Amino acid sequence: MKRSSGFLAWFMDPKRRGPMLIAPAIIVLLLVNIIPLMWSFGLSFFKYRANTLKLPNFSWFYSYEKVLTKDNIWESLQTTAIIVAGSVGMQMILGFLLALLFASQFPLRKILLMFVLAPMMLSNVAVAIYFKLFYEPEFGLLSQFVQSFITGEMYVLLSTPAGALIGVIFADAWQWTPFVMLLVLAGLVSVPKHLYEAAEIDRMSWWRKFTTITFPYVRSLLLLAVLFRTIETVKIFDLVFILTNGGPGTATETIGVLVYRTAFQFFRTSNSAAMGYILLFAVIVLTSLYLYVIKQRESEEI
Amino acid sequence: MLNLTKKILLAFLASIVFSLGVSKTVNSKTVEIIMAAPDWPPTRFMQEYFNSSFPQEGDTEIKLTLDFIPWDNFYTNVAASLTSGEQKYSMIVSDSQWLGAFIEGGYFQKLNKYIDADPELQAIFDDMHQGYKEGYTTYPYKSENYYGFPQFPDNYVNFYRTDIFCNPEENAAFRAKYGKKLPCTYADWEIVVWDDIFDINEFLTRKKGEMMAGKPLEDDMFGVTYQAGKAYDFSSMQINGFFWQYGGDIWREDQQPDAQAIGVVNSDINVAALTKYLDLLATMHPSHKTGGMGIFEMQALYLEGKIASMINWVGLGAPVVDPNLSKVNDITGYARQPGTMQDDGTISRWANLGGQPFVLTTWMTQEEIDASFKIIKWWLSYDVQIEAVKAGGQSCMKSIIYSDGYNALAPWNAAYVASMDWQKDVWHIPEFFELLTQQQEEFDKAITGQQDAKTTLDNIAEFQQELLEEVDRIQ
Amino acid sequence: MKKKAIGQSGWLWTALASVVAFIYFFPVLFIILTAFRSRSDTLATPPKWIFSPTFENFYHIFFRSMANSTEYVATGFHVYFFNSIYISGMSVLLALLIGTLAAYGFSRHPLRGNDTYLFIILTTRMLPPIIVIVPIFLIFRITGLAGTYTGIILMYTAFNLPFSIWMMKSFFDELNTEIEDASRMDGASERSVFFGVCIPQVKAGLAATSVFALILTWNEFLFSLLLTNKLTRTMPPAMARTIGGEINVDYGLLAAMICLFIIPIFLITYLLQNQLLRGVTFGTIKK
Known part of the structure; x- marks a missing residue:
């Protein structure tokens, strides 16, 4: 191999191969993601509204103080927590059951699996609009079902805080259960068959087989599913905004909706930046946990 | 393999050059007014009727391009565009309540000096129904500072x-x-x-x-x-x-x-x-x-x-x-x-009061401002307003709503006109x-x-x- | 039941799975049927399951009636369609190029703090986009990129990069480095190790990565709504016109658009079923 000299040699030095390879990616991310993030981080320490001509005013932690002392952020965090717990919980249970169903080989399995995976491929907006239609008291399937078979009255699911939460949770869980199913399925098919055969010889009960053989193989994947879905569900916005608009009252106003309102309707730009950073902090914690579990899992396998 | 990569890169560069070229095809003799508008019949009519019947005069051609944005996202889109300062729009259809937010932000242009200098515009202002004028153009509400013209009056x-x-x-x-x-x-x-x-x-x-x-x-x-x-x-x-x-x-x-x-x-x-x-x-x-x-x-x-x-x-x-x-x-x-x-x-x-005025933004050139006023005068002229009403639109110009035969143009016109004196607006x-x-x-x-x-x-x-x-x- | 969970099962199992799949798929089925219903059939009470199908909704995707008459004009949807293909194609290609290089770097020439870099990269993908939208606007204003193809392509490239890097790294990590070392021994340059040895082995990975990136870009709504203009707009914001224009949601039209969207995705998902898990977890989980 011919050796070049000068700049090119410096550039091609094997020591710099790693940095050079990742440099383009880092530059793009810096430009489009990191710098905006830093900018809005800076903004969160100023007093600033995007719809006035007043210049930003440095104010230390004023925005954070303002945001954290108001009730609405705690309320919305609580609402978000309920939705996350409900939806992720439901996804785990349903996803697990679906995975058990699809873990074995049977005719037409691949095609039937496609039908179950379909909701995940829909856009959030589409899911929100059609679930709104399903829940609608006059035209909605749910109301018509209740009306014709149970009470004879139109059924208005979204009219109470609890009903609205259930409505949101159900729609979100429906859309994302296939995701959990995929993960659990991966765990189930990785269980070596000979373990089951051995268990058969030992005449183990199915529950014991489940806890001693099946569960250990899917445990870490379940944890990953919980974390991944939690990260995604914390950000929930489209679905809630279209389905309930945060109502009734503020019963379903999640942190995502609150950040949107603060930034684009109230123009409390620095407050929204501060809220964004609180949200970012949560995402960072969850993402680190997620990667930690992945590492654990990989080292276990080796 | 290497060649393939090079080819792909070249193709990409070429396409960027191409796309830049595409976005700059506006003729120098044309003044284009881009207006942010909600996507619904009263604004679609404005675009369609402008294309078919706007009288072009002089050597500069005026082009009105409505950027139709779905109603559901209209506010978000306009707010984001304005506060970002990207200066994409010369004219904007605005709900009357948004006036304050965007005027204080320095985005909507005050029109008083143009109105004072132009008798035709004065006539238009005098002809507007009082309650609607207050709702659609004044900020602070009911002051003498004017900012908008009616695009679609509503009640x-x-x-x-x-x-x-x-x-x-x-x-x-x-x-x-x-x-x-x-x-x-x-x-x-x-x-x-x-x-x-x-x-x-x-x-x-x-x-x-x-x-x-x-x-x-x-x-x-x-x-x-x-x-x-x-x-x-x-x-x-x-x-x-x-x-x-x-x-x-x-x-x-x-x-x-x-x-x-x-x-x-x-x-x-x-x-x-x-x-x-x-x-x-x-x-x-x-x-x-x-x-x-x-x-x-x-x-x-x-x-x-x-x-x-x-x-x-x-x-x-x-x-x-x-x-x-x-x-x-x-x-x-x-x-x-x-x-x-x-x-x-x-x-x-x-x-x-319902309905929307349309406004001018603060970053327009003199040429664009002139063109906009031509569009506004055209839109608020008698014949065009009548056509708009026939197509499901509305008017708040006194010379039109109180003219003979107005109530026959649309089945709800009588009820609309009779309600006009009973309108107040929410905060601006x-x-x-x-x-x-x-x-x-x-x-x-x-x-x-x-x-x-x-x-x-x-x-x-x-x-x-x-x-x-x-x-x-x-x- | 449980004892058969792993292993071969017969048609009985198929029947059970069919019932479950049907119930689960039902809302999607409803949407697909709606695409072929007229508005009054969609809103009929009690719901109409048998109806005469119409293709009107599909026609209305591309042509809408004029404001004042029964004439039809083009909606420009074909332009949005082209934009969607062009913009997502370009950005995926670019992200794949840059991402594959970076993934190779992370996998074969780890830096000090390699994991930190990877963590930051993943975090940028997990972020709620609403946080960065205001400053991104500012940057677009300064650079004049708002509304241009270059701007939105750059945006989507950054959007796809973390995904591409993690995905491709997971594929590179799986390769057996002995083959690479062997060809180095034979005197192959680093360049030919990369192009001649590694890339051919991850072809499937490249395909899966690009397809998943394509799906994500294809569905993206917020950035496209806010950063494009009339000429560069993609399909998702165009879909929003079905909501609250002159009538409440135009369910049929929306359903027709969803059908157009979902068919290619459906096919791709079917073909790439084995890579699906890796795709939906950004390459963090391999199996």
């Missing part, structure tokens, strides 16, 4: 089913039961007050299978319906009307800094008005219990023949008469919305959205039965007082 009318309200048997039964007439004609509705709606709704609320107007019902039926939605302003608009009709008020932005929120917003009169609104709501279609009786949801119920009447914006009238969208296209009558009887025997009909201040959102949330709690009128208004008044004091609008 409430009552859409009702003539096959039900004018059915002789139903009329006889109603008279027998309540001792008064079931309103059928425009004149009948003129004397209807909100208290009458209790009787009408009780009478017209029927179950699937029962008879109505000589036929068995295919589904449950309900009487008169109005807005009670959580989204945007879909309950405040109707409730503000109730406050004003009862003699109450909202916080008066034109009387800063003396006007108060506490004591005004939660006055006994307002509590009584809101209570009436909620009591009436209980007699209507149960959709409002979801906080989802917005203007479109209500319209869908009416178009499908599930409610006997709705009080809604004239702007949503065109689909009602469209046989492809409406089951009631040929059996709908139009009247003013009911009012409130006052001590002197007259009926108060205050309502909240930059804090508008915060006031509105909190109010909508509180109203929604009342509508869905979580709290009573008194608590609701106390919460709203307290919030408004605090916020408005913080921004020095109340002393």
Whole structure:
């Protein structure tokens, strides 16, 4: 191999191969993601509204103080927590059951699996609009079902805080259960068959087989599913905004909706930046946990 | 392999160059005005009619390009575009309530100097109906600072089913039961007050299978319906009307800094008005219990023949008469919305102004400003306004609305024009959205039965007082 | 039941799975049927399951009636369609190029703090986009990129990069480095090790990565709504016109658009079923 000299040699030095390879990616991310993030981080320490001509005013932690002392952020965090717990919980249970169903080989399995995976491929907006239609008291399937078979009255699911939460949770869980199913399925098919055969010889009960053989193989994947879905569900916005608009009252106003309102309707730009950073902090914690579990899992396998 | 990579890179670079080239094909002799507009018939008509009939004169060609944005995302898109300072639009269709927010941000251009210098524009301003002029162009509200021109003026009318309200048997039964007439004609509705709606709704609320107007019902039926939605302003608009009709008020932005929120917003009169609104709501279609009786949801119920009447914006009238969208296209009558009887025997009909002005932005060149005024003059000229009204639009130019034959241009015009003197607008201040959102949330709690009128208004008044004091609008 | 969970099952199992899949798929089925229903059939009470299908909704995707008459004009949807293909194609290609290089770097020439870099990269993908939208606007204003193809392509490239890097790294990590070392011994340059040895082995990975990135870009709504203009707009914001224009949601039209969207995705998902798990977890979980 011919050796070049000068700049090119410096550039091609094997020591710099790693940095050079990742440099383009880092530059793009810096430009489009990191710098905006830093900018809005800076903004969160100023007093600033995007719809006035007043210049930003440095104010230390004023925005954070303002945001954290108001009730609405705690309320919305609580609402978000309920939705996350409900939806992720439901996804785990349903996803697990679906995975058990699809873990074995049977005719037409691949095609039937496609039908179950379909909701995940829909856009959030589409899911929100059609679930709104399903829940609608006059035209909605749910109301018509209740009306014709149970009470004879139109059924208005979204009219109470609890009903609205259930409505949101159900729609979100429906859309994302296939995701959990995929993960659990991966765990189930990785269980070596000979373990089951051995268990058969030992005449183990199915529950014991489940806890001693099946569960250990899917445990870490379940944890990953919980974390991944939690990260995604914390950000929930489209679905809630279209389905309930945060109502009734503020019963379903999640942190995502609150950040949107603060930034684009109230123009409390620095407050929204501060809220964004609180949200970012949560995402960072969850993402680190997620990667930690992945590492654990990989080292276990080796 | 390497060659392939190079080829791909080259292709990519070429396509960037290509795309840059594509975006710069505007002829130097053309002035293009890009206007942000919601995607619906009144704005589509403006584009289509401009393309087919705008009189080009001189050597510069004027091009009007409406950037149609779905209504649902319109506000977000405009707000994001303006606050980012990308300066994409020269003209913008704006809800009247947004004026303050975007004027204070330095985005909407004050028009006084152009109006003062141009008699034609003065004539247009003089010709605008006073209440609409105040709502669509002034900031601060009712001041002499002008910012906009009407794109689509709007107010409430009552859409009702003539096959039900004018059915002789139903009329006889109603008279027998309540001792008064079931309103059928425009004149009948003129004397209807909100208290009458209790009787009408009780009478017209029927179950699937029962008879109505000589036929068995295919589904449950309900009487008169109005807005009670959580989204945007879909309950405040109707409730503000109730406050004003009862003699109450909202916080008066034109009387800063003396006007108060506490004591005004939660006055006994307002509590009584809101209570009436909620009591009436209980007699209507149960959709409002979801906080989802917005203007479109209500319209869908009416178009499908599930409610006997709705009080809604004239702007949503065109689909009602469209046989492809409406089951009631040929059996709908139009009247003013009911009012409130006052001590002197007259009926108060205050309502909240709807509709949108269009405005100019602050970064336009002189050339663009000249072109915009040509477009504005064209749009507000007699012939074009008449064509717009025929196509489902509206006008608030006195020379047009009071001209002979105007009421015949669209079936709802009589009701529209008669309501015009009874319009007031909600706040225009930059804090508008915060006031509105909190109010909508509180109203929604009342509508869905979580709290009573008194608590609701106390919460709203307290919030408004605090916020408005913080921004020095109340002393 | 449980004892058969792993292993071969017969048609009985198929029947059970069919029932479950049907119930689960039902809302999607409803949407697909709606695409072929007229508006009054969609809003009929009780719901109509048998109806005469219409293709009107599909026609209305591309042509809408004029404001004042029954004439029809083009909606420009074909332009949005082209934009969607062009913009997502370009950005995926670019992200794949840059991402594959970076993934190779992370996998074969780890830096000090390699994991930290990877963590930050993943975090940028997990972020709620609403946080960065205001400053991104500012940057677009300064650079004049708002509304241009270059701007939105750059945006989507950054959007796809973390995904591409993690995905491709997971594929590179799986390769057996002995083959690479062997060809180095034979005197192959680093360049030919990369192009001649590694890339051919991860072809499937490249395909899976690009397809998943394509799906994500294809569905993206917020950035496209806010950063494009009339000429560069993609399909998702165009879909929003079905909501609250002159009538409440135009369910049929929306359903027709969803059908157009979902068919290619459906096919791709079917073909790439084995890579699906890795795709939906950004390459963090391999099996």
